[in-house]
Amino acid sequence: MSELQLKANLSRPDDFYAALLAAHEGLSKAESDALNARLILILANHIGDQSVLKQALSAALAARHPAGGNT
């Protein structure tokens, strides 16, 4: 079973982040939601491996709450 990559893996994190925001610029909330959905599906297909995708879903769900102590 392949492991989900949760260590830093983006070659250029700032550039990717900027590109992501740029893609959403000028879109309505509905258009943005649709774009996100298409993007998720494209990336999921690229990954392909169902076990990796399930790990990604769990990781995304787990990060709903801030990590660390409850101070």
Add this chain to the structure above:
Amino acid sequence: MTRIFETPLYPYRRSADQDSSEPAHHGVVVIGAGPIGLAAAIDLALQDVPVVVLDENDKVSWGSRAICFAKRPLEILDRLGCGDEMVEKGVVWNLGKVYFGDRKVYEFNLLPEEDHKRPAFINLQQYYFEKFLVDRVLDLQAAGKPIELRGRNTVTALDAGENGVRLTVDTPDGPYSIDAGWVIACDGAGSPVRSMMGLDFVGRVFEDNFLIADVRMEARFPTERWFWFDPPFNKGQSALLHKQPDNVWRIDLQLGWDIDKEKEKRPENVIPRLKAMLGDDANFELEWVSIYTFQCRRMEKFRHGRVIFAGDSAHQVSPFGARGANSGLQDTDNLVWKLKLVIDDKAPESLLDSYDDERILAADENILNSTRSTDFITPKSEQSRVFRDAVLDLAGHFEFARPIVNSGRLSVPAIYDGSPLNGPDVAVMPARSRPGAPCADAPIADGWLLSHLGNGFRLLTIDADAPDHIEIDGIGIDRLALSARDGRAPALSERYLGEARSAVYLIRPDQHVAARWTAYHEENLRLALRKATGRARQEPDQEDDER
């Protein structure tokens, strides 16, 4: 002209049982003469098991119901002796088109695998389907087989004991009682028998309504399945157009949840909806209009002692994927040979529990598939609609998204993996023919493989020696000896040999594989037959992996 669904096909006739002072006894009583009850009764009669079918009605199915019948049920009908009528009358189709809004996002071809006698699907009105089954019942009767079909005989009460069941039956001449050794309850999704026994039927209701119309028209549309998501003529909802014989077209229009059903059903409201879809100049006549809400649910167990549920009474699915009648036929295909062995005292009653094991597995598979289709077609949350629409948008551009589009995953038979009846397997043989799988058809020297299998246990040998007939514990097994050596049977070899050079298959009366080896050993066959008939104790696993 009287149409077949208006004609009493098995009108009420007073039976001698009604004048008997003591309730008459019958080996098997089938309740319900829908597609499943009729198929069960034909199967029993073919095996010379006396059977009486009771139905509260005397006609075929009323309203828009099943139209798509898949390959496996057609093969079962061949075994029952009425496949040809169905396929000759039916419409064969392979091409489907999917639209989103006003654009076609893609089309698919079912691309049925070659070298099968039967097509992947036919479309045929349920009333024809039932009519051909009733014809078959009458033919069997004329040939002296022990089968009786009693119209306008409504079961009103049932008392299930350990060794039999007493039924109270209402008729135009008043009530009478009969005793049945076994009851097969095929009385449909609303099963009165289920309620009489206080049994559960749990699952999910989809909060949506569908207008289902069958219209007669001379249309220029091709023989294809057209499915629309969010079409301009039915904004925000879905639609389906599919061809049936006699220029009848099936139309499904999703309507949403909060509607006035009575109002929507009136022709003055239906006709404008259909014209919006078919064009203002479309010239059609309404055959049926109904409004349905769909559900997916099943009984916790299908067998309750001497009462066994089959078809919609045991499980119900939404029609996306055509799994209702198609799976019900596989229920009785699975049940009847087991019941015959139990009645003949050649297998323990517990063999019937494997009906639950195998058909509940199949029902869960069908429920899972049709639930997923329904969730895709009728998204129930904002996010599920966002993803659904994203898939459809992507499908228009990229190949990868097309397999995610789900307008119904069409019915395929279940493979009974893990069934307690399964015997040894051979790893190098094709997975599709592993124990538990239904045999795939293949052309052989004199016709088709499947027409040589079924009704009894068979030993299929490919380039292997074995006796032509063997009797084990009172069960006769005939051999079907084939060869793949001359290269003239590539399909047979691909479907049954794989990497092996020879093969011996034990095949059940329902044409499912029980066990397979590369060579014949009587002792192995004996053990596998015991297992397949529910008489196995714990045995050491016997693997046969020689080539």
